[in-house]
Amino acid sequence: MAEENAQNAIVDYQFGFHDPETATIRFDSGLSEKVVRDISELKGEPEWMTEIRIKAFHRFEQMPMPKWGSDILEQIDFDSIIYFLRSSEKTEKNWDDVPKDIRNTFERLGIPEAEQKWLGGVTAQYESEAVYHSIREDLEAQGVIFLDMDSGLKQYPEIVKKYFCSVVPYSDNKFAALNTAVWSGGSFLYIPKGVHVEMPVQAYFRINAKNMGQFERTLIIADEGAKINYVEGCTAPTYSTDSLHSAVVELIALEGSTIRYSTIQNWSANVYNLVTKRGVAHANSTIEWVDGNIGSKLTMKYPAILLRGEGAHAEVISVAYAGKGQHQDTGAKVHHLAPNTTSNILSKSISKHGGRSSYRGLLQVTPKADQCRSKIVCDALILDPESRSDTYPTMEIGNSTADIEHEASVSKVSGDQLFYLMSRGHTETEAMGLIVNGFFEPFTRELPMEYAVELNRLLELEMEGSIG
Amino acid sequence: MSEEVLCIENLHVSVDGIEIIKGLNLVINKGEVHAIMGRNGAGKSTLANVIMGHPAYEITSGTIHYLGRALEEFEVFERARAGMFLSFQYPVVIPGVQVGTFLRKSVKAVRGDDSLSPRQFRAELREKMSLLEMDRSFLGRYVNDGFSGGEKKRLEILQMLLLQPKLALLDETDSGLDIDALRVIADGINSVTTDAGCLVITHYQRLLNHVQPDFVHVMIDGKIVKTGGSELAGKLEEKGYEWLETAA
Numbered sequence: 001m002a003e004e005n006a007q008n009a010i011v012d013y014q015f016g017f018h019d020p021e022t023a024t025i026r027f028d029s030g031l032s033e034k035v036v037r038d039i040s041e042l043k044g045e046p047e048w049m050t051e052i053r054i055k056a057f058h059r060f061e062q063m064p065m066p067k068w069g070s071d072i073l074e075q076i077d078f079d080s081i082i083y084f085l086r087s088s089e090k091t092e093k094n095w096d097d098v099p100k101d102i103r104n105t106f107e108r109l110g111i112p113e114a115e116q117k118w119l120g121g122v123t124a125q126y127e128s129e130a131v132y133h134s135i136r137e138d139l140e141a142q143g144v145i146f147l148d149m150d151s152g153l154k155q156y157p158e159i160v161k162k163y164f165c166s167v168v169p170y171s172d173n174k175f176a177a178l179n180t181a182v183w184s185g186g187s188f189l190y191i192p193k194g195v196h197v198e199m200p201v202q203a204y205f206r207i208n209a210k211n212m213g214q215f216e217r218t219l220i221i222a223d224e225g226a227k228i229n230y231v232e233g234c235t236a237p238t239y240s241t242d243s244l245h246s247a248v249v250e251l252i253a254l255e256g257s258t259i260r261y262s263t264i265q266n267w268s269a270n271v272y273n274l275v276t277k278r279g280v281a282h283a284n285s286t287i288e289w290v291d292g293n294i295g296s297k298l299t300m301k302y303p304a305i306l307l308r309g310e311g312a313h314a315e316v317i318s319v320a321y322a323g324k325g326q327h328q329d330t331g332a333k334v335h336h337l338a339p340n341t342t343s344n345i346l347s348k349s350i351s352k353h354g355g356r357s358s359y360r361g362l363l364q365v366t367p368k369a370d371q372c373r374s375k376i377v378c379d380a381l382i383l384d385p386e387s388r389s390d391t392y393p394t395m396e397i398g399n400s401t402a403d404i405e406h407e408a409s410v411s412k413v414s415g416d417q418l419f420y421l422m423s424r425g426h427t428e429t430e431a432m433g434l435i436v437n438g439f440f441e442p443f444t445r446e447l448p449m450e451y452a453v454e455l456n457r458l459l460e461l462e463m464e465g466s467i468g
Numbered sequence: 469m470s471e472e473v474l475c476i477e478n479l480h481v482s483v484d485g486i487e488i489i490k491g492l493n494l495v496i497n498k499g500e501v502h503a504i505m506g507r508n509g510a511g512k513s514t515l516a517n518v519i520m521g522h523p524a525y526e527i528t529s530g531t532i533h534y535l536g537r538a539l540e541e542f543e544v545f546e547r548a549r550a551g552m553f554l555s556f557q558y559p560v561v562i563p564g565v566q567v568g569t570f571l572r573k574s575v576k577a578v579r580g581d582d583s584l585s586p587r588q589f590r591a592e593l594r595e596k597m598s599l600l601e602m603d604r605s606f607l608g609r610y611v612n613d614g615f616s617g618g619e620k621k622r623l624e625i626l627q628m629l630l631l632q633p634k635l636a637l638l639d640e641t642d643s644g645l646d647i648d649a650l651r652v653i654a655d656g657i658n659s660v661t662t663d664a665g666c667l668v669i670t671h672y673q674r675l676l677n678h679v680q681p682d683f684v685h686v687m688i689d690g691k692i693v694k695t696g697g698s699e700l701a702g703k704l705e706e707k708g709y710e711w712l713e714t715a716a
């Protein structure tokens with residue numbers, strides 16, 4: 001019974017549809033130095049970028065798979081992945097100019113509608129590159145630069161050169177090396193001094209082709225006193241073969257600025273999602289990662305913040321939902337490198353139908369970092385006995401003035417809660433949906449309203465067939 | 469002709485193999501208020517839970533009919549949608565679920581999708597909250613989370629008023645209430661009794677001064693051992709349960 005329902009849940013994944021594959025350029029599967037060079041040449045990149053790519057490629061080849069995380073990693077077949085696929089000749093500014101099938105897909109995903117209502121700018125990436133991009137004129141007039149990363153490199157090579165790999169060196173881990181070698185697409189965002197961008201800007205990543213590898217690269221720089229709220233979403237069709245999504249995101253928050261980066265990851269259950277996200281926070285700045293992981297086969301992602309300047313603040317709020325056959329290995333890393341820096345980490349996970357969620361966290365306080373404060377809360381909710389949740393917290397506290405709080409809890413849905421809700425007319429499924437939404441509420445309330453509603457709806461769908 | 473809401477015949481109930489209710493009979497008609505009194509552990513909450521369909525309790529023999537239909541075949545949510553309401557002795561916390569959202573979804577579940585427009589719902593909510601002297605700020609709080617004992621009971625009664633039950637089971641709704649709250653809650657209960665059958669579980673006569681019972685039942689060791697009018701409550705308050713013990 002449970003088996004069957006879980007199958008249904010997977011079939012029910014509402015973004016699992018796909019378009020006919022139409023490519024203007026499609027590389028054969030597999031990775032070699034030639035593939036890396038071809039990507040760079042195709043994009044007409046400066047020499048220095050080609051060189052970084054090549055170095056990163058060799059590094060990728062040498063590095064072993066991460067030892068932590070999951071056994072599932074070993075199943076990745078790098079030779080079967082397609083490393084570059086161009087599906088549209090140009091990045092359009094007008095949805096009408098985007099090829100019809102692709103435009104339809106984004107319409108089904110509700111992107112153009114959201115853009116009109118409440119977004120300051122949108123990048124829509126399909127396979128390897130952005131097919132649509134736009135930013136509100138008033139933001140452009142204030143000097144905000146929002147481009148897809150390929151255009152960013154073309155138009156602002158100096159800025160990109162200065163910051164590219166400055167936060168996440170390609171040698172950081174095997175997947176950061178892979179991304180640096182074959183990156184394509186992603187966002188480039190610069191907010192000038194003192195500019196507050198109130199409307200969120202959004203990037204949406206869609207994989208359509210089978211065996212696709214998507215390797216976007218994002219760089220966000222908030223200049224002194226600037227403020228930005230960046231949101232990203234992602235989905236893919238459901239296929240029986242695997243796809244790989246391996247992104248790198250680098251954030252630079254200069255003095256007094258605030259960057260909030262929100263993600264709702266809802267990949268189909270055949271996608272490996274192996275992402276490195278890290279930000280550097282200078283004096284009195286704030287970096288917030290709001291990270292929701294609902295989909296994918298395996299996610300390994302630990303948004304990190306380096307608190308480099310005095311008084312900087314880090315906030316990581318994350319939720320993970322692990323259903324049948326899913327492993328969400330997520331967490332947060334915060335490095336207190338300067339005095340009076342503060343951090344808050346809230347992690348919530350739900351495991352169901354044999355799904356597995358792990359919290360993997362690192363908190364570091366260096367000897368120089370006096371009077372730091374940090375609070376870490378990890379809550380796990382397990383919906384059935386087959387499912388699993390683990391916590392792997394690491395603390396390296398090198399300064400005795402640090403004030404550290406750490407709480408962890410694992411709970412089950414109580415029969416009394418279900419009975420109470422059912423006695424108010426809710427079916428068991430609806431009751432479970434309410435409890436699950438409530439559990440994630442500290443996360444959802446941080447999202448823009450439209451996202452919160454969508455996420456709650458998604459979770460309610462996930463709960464259907466969750467009673468076995 | 470009186471309209472029968474609930475009819476319990478020779479009910480036996482066990483939990484974990486231990487018999488708690490041991491042959492209980494009770495008939496409640498529309499418009500009637502029945503009070504059940506009895507010592508701690510007598511089985512009063514068990515009775516209320518069993519009527520509502522709590523899965524932990526097993527009916528080993530006897531029958532319960534609700535509005536003329538045998539209850540076994542109905543799931544908890546179906547009972548609720550058919551107009552049964554239980555005000556819990558110990559309402560549970562639902563973390564992260566806002567009272568406002570919860571009430572809206574519950575009204576929708578019980579009274580039907582298009583019974584109320586959002587506007588009508590808000591108006592009704594406002595009216596009932598003011599009847600219960602509840603502040604609007606409750607709507608933004610999480611269900612029962614950090615609520616005082618009395619606040620929890622007010623929220624139970626607010627739910628009852630919104631869900632418009634045909635059978636209201638009130639399990640110690642008066643416990644822990646201050647004098648003003650008792651009056652407010654009694655007003656709430658009285659506002660549904662003409663259209664509903666009502667089972668009021670209580671330890672104290674003071675609620676029954678405000679909510680006039682048609683019958684008072686004394687429950688001892690899983691059975692109703694005595695039934696009387698409202699004067700019985702006063703007698704129990706005065707003399708305790710001992711004088712009835714032999715009857716059990």
Ligand SMILES: Nc1ncnc2c1ncn2[C@@H]1O[C@H](COP(=O)(O)OP(=O)(O)OP(=O)(O)O)[C@@H](O)[C@H]1O
Nearest residue numbers: 483484488506507508509510511512513514515524
């Ligand atoms: N789920 C359960 N598991 C085990 N024992 C139970 C359970 N529910 C009730 N009981 C037992 O059944 C007996 C009756 O309990 P019940 O809660 O019905 O009493 P009550 O009359 O409501 O008491 P009070 O006045 O204290 O509320 C008690 O001995 C109680 O411990």
Ligand SMILES: [Mg+2]
Nearest residue numbers: 512513514557
């Ligand atoms: Mg009781």
